[in-house]
Amino acid sequence: xxxxxxxxxxxxxIPFITCGDPDLETTADVVRACAENGxxxxxxxxxxxxxxxxxxxxxxxxxxALSGGITTDKIFGFVREIRRDVTIPMVxxxxxxxxxxxxxxxxxxxxxETGISGVILPDLPFEEKGEFAExxxxxxxxxxxxxxxxxxxxxxxxxxxxxxxxxxxxxxxVTGVRSEITTDIGEMVRVIRENTSVPCAVxxxxxxxxxAAKMAxxxxxxxxxSAIIKIIEKYGKESxxxxxxxxxxxxxxxxxx
Amino acid sequence: xxxxxxxxxxxxxxxxxxxxxxxxxxxxxxEKYRNDPEFNKExxxxxxxxxxxxxxxxxxEKLTNDLGGAKxxxxxxxxxxxxxxxxxxxLGQALLAKKMGKTRLIAETGAGQHGVATATAAALLGxxxxxxxxxxxxxxxxxxxYRMKLLGSEVISVKxxxxxxxxxxxxxxxxxxxxxxxxxxxxxxxxxxHPFPTIVRDFQAVISRESRAQILEAEGRLPDAVIACVxxxxxxxxxxxxxxxxxxxxxxxCEAAGRGIDTFETAATVNTGSIGIFHGMKSYFCQDEYxxxxxxxxxxxxxxxxxxxxxxxxxxxxxRAEYVPVTDDEAxxxxxxxxxTEGIIPAIESAHAVAYAVKLAPQMDKDKIIIITISGxxxxxxxxxxxxxxxxxxx
Numbered sequence: 001x002x003x004x005x006x007x008x009x010x011x012x013x014i015p016f017i018t019c020g021d022p023d024l025e026t027t028a029d030v031v032r033a034c035a036e037n038g039x040x041x042x043x044x045x046x047x048x049x050x051x052x053x054x055x056x057x058x059x060x061x062x063x064x065a066l067s068g069g070i071t072t073d074k075i076f077g078f079v080r081e082i083r084r085d086v087t088i089p090m091v092x093x094x095x096x097x098x099x100x101x102x103x104x105x106x107x108x109x110x111x112x113e114t115g116i117s118g119v120i121l122p123d124l125p126f127e128e129k130g131e132f133a134e135x136x137x138x139x140x141x142x143x144x145x146x147x148x149x150x151x152x153x154x155x156x157x158x159x160x161x162x163x164x165x166x167x168x169x170x171x172x173x174v175t176g177v178r179s180e181i182t183t184d185i186g187e188m189v190r191v192i193r194e195n196t197s198v199p200c201a202v203x204x205x206x207x208x209x210x211x212a213a214k215m216a217x218x219x220x221x222x223x224x225x226s227a228i229i230k231i232i233e234k235y236g237k238e239s240x241x242x243x244x245x246x247x248x249x250x251x252x253x254x255x256x257x
Numbered sequence: 258x259x260x261x262x263x264x265x266x267x268x269x270x271x272x273x274x275x276x277x278x279x280x281x282x283x284x285x286x287x288e289k290y291r292n293d294p295e296f297n298k299e300x301x302x303x304x305x306x307x308x309x310x311x312x313x314x315x316x317x318e319k320l321t322n323d324l325g326g327a328k329x330x331x332x333x334x335x336x337x338x339x340x341x342x343x344x345x346x347x348l349g350q351a352l353l354a355k356k357m358g359k360t361r362l363i364a365e366t367g368a369g370q371h372g373v374a375t376a377t378a379a380a381l382l383g384x385x386x387x388x389x390x391x392x393x394x395x396x397x398x399x400x401x402x403y404r405m406k407l408l409g410s411e412v413i414s415v416k417x418x419x420x421x422x423x424x425x426x427x428x429x430x431x432x433x434x435x436x437x438x439x440x441x442x443x444x445x446x447x448x449x450x451h452p453f454p455t456i457v458r459d460f461q462a463v464i465s466r467e468s469r470a471q472i473l474e475a476e477g478r479l480p481d482a483v484i485a486c487v488x489x490x491x492x493x494x495x496x497x498x499x500x501x502x503x504x505x506x507x508x509x510x511c512e513a514a515g516r517g518i519d520t521f522e523t524a525a526t527v528n529t530g531s532i533g534i535f536h537g538m539k540s541y542f543c544q545d546e547y548x549x550x551x552x553x554x555x556x557x558x559x560x561x562x563x564x565x566x567x568x569x570x571x572x573x574x575x576x577r578a579e580y581v582p583v584t585d586d587e588a589x590x591x592x593x594x595x596x597x598t599e600g601i602i603p604a605i606e607s608a609h610a611v612a613y614a615v616k617l618a619p620q621m622d623k624d625k626i627i628i629i630t631i632s633g634x635x636x637x638x639x640x641x642x643x644x645x646x647x648x649x650x651x652x
Contacts, residue, residue, distance in 0.1 A: 048548075048549065049418070049550045050423065050424075050535065050550050052427045052430050052431060052536070053273050053434070055431075056417075066549065071547050072547050072548075073547075095534075095548075096271050096534040097533045097534045097542075097544070097548040097550075098547065098548045098549075099548075100532075100533060100534050100539075100548060101531075101533055101546065101547060101548030102547065102548065122273050123271045123272060123273060123534070123537075124271060125270060125271075125272060125273070125277050126274070126277075127270055128269055128270060128271055145274075146273070146274045147274060148273070148274040148275035148277075149275070150274075150275050150276075150277070150278050150279070150437060151277070151278070152278060153278075154274075154278065158274075169273075169274065169275060172275060172434060172435050172436070172437065173275075173431070173434050173435030173436075174431045174434060
């Protein structure tokens, strides 16, 4: 079932979308637009009331989605629907409390049933992953690890137990568009590759095709969140078309690396 | 032996990977300095000669006679420099940060007491300081905003979420994620990721270390009950800590019930919450069935928080401490009552503890003893309480 590896046959472009922003119908069309325009894997955000790792753009998406009455159960129903025609791998990105309060086993089971391949929890570091990893493993769900510019001596330890792909955090701080990424990504990836064959994709701060191409040239792919959320925020229900165009331009840039 | 940083099932380190080495470095520094004679000498010097410790354990004779039951003592943290117990923790953490080579402190604040204490320590120790405060709270506690600025700190008004304490914590965490090298996050309560709940508890434990010696000196025996208000729970854990092994001492934490625990306008976490993971820790939180954190409410900006420190969650689980709800109304009545009866204006937070003592003392025999921690002074609350009573005053 687990197909995350398929996403990394070539340099992967990974868009992030907050479910239910502004409503699930739009999210469904945005997901389709991403898939049709070359996205290799999609990160679906389950909104959380207090997303401490997010910058203002994704915080805004979380608030819009929650005020629209989105719930974890509605999102599972939505994934089941969209799985009928979207075949590329999808992972969830949410916060530990969303999974914990749903029940880790119940949550992972539903991921398996609906066709979610992995889960990213930015507030779940290596030391705390135990109770979630066990539930994930029993359902064949990859619990995806993050490695940050401050990880240094922790990179090897995290990489050795990594599953699915590794989320390489490009910069200090929270999610959001940055004009420049100054971290030595190449060095981080070098240490990761010494310890695992699991692919790694870079995220945080990427918005332009040039940035995406550069980050993907140093790794196996690029993750883009805030730049896409901004398009959805601007165009609302009309956004799928614009997101599709954006995804196509980003994927083209990656093909040329 | 419990797992590192755990209190029963509670606690832990649920934070972004970006912050992990920062908390590991903090833990290592704390382990190095916690029993270091030189560090402790410096800290004691600051606590005694700058903050004015030890604080008084005052026999409230009029209050005792008026209530007609147990003998009531007040642990006077309101007499500390900056007006609350917050300075105990801040001087410890600021000194630790300085030893670690940090030059900048960031902090969250609710009522403003922790922000003022951090701004004060930063001024004294020559450090830069930025305080995050919910926009709602900057209005409720405008005087404290001015005090922080006067002390040389920058105050950032947080407009996200409910614009109160939890959002100030979230924003301080975000800021720490973006600037770690020179910055220490001076967390104000016994919450957040390990090692904060332990560090803050140890620095606040001075309250019960003193009160235990003081009550033995005054009465020749331990108290029957110790009562303190609980938001995150730093003054309460400090007030309880050295009595935890003494099973005869009831430990009572007073939560802010706001408009009542049967309403949504409450902040009584242990009484109305469920187990969750938020702000770096596993503990009790006010949340919905999907784990979305609830907007909480209390008249007291300092208790207006949807979680509680993990050690309190554990003391509740094992039945060692009791957590009782106290409403806005009860707290305001106690605020006025203590002012009239003893000439002591307590912080509205501390008034929650007084309110419960007012109920409990008459049910106890006259040979019983209660210690109430007056965690702060109430000058900052006068305008808000006047407003609550329908009177508009201009500061």
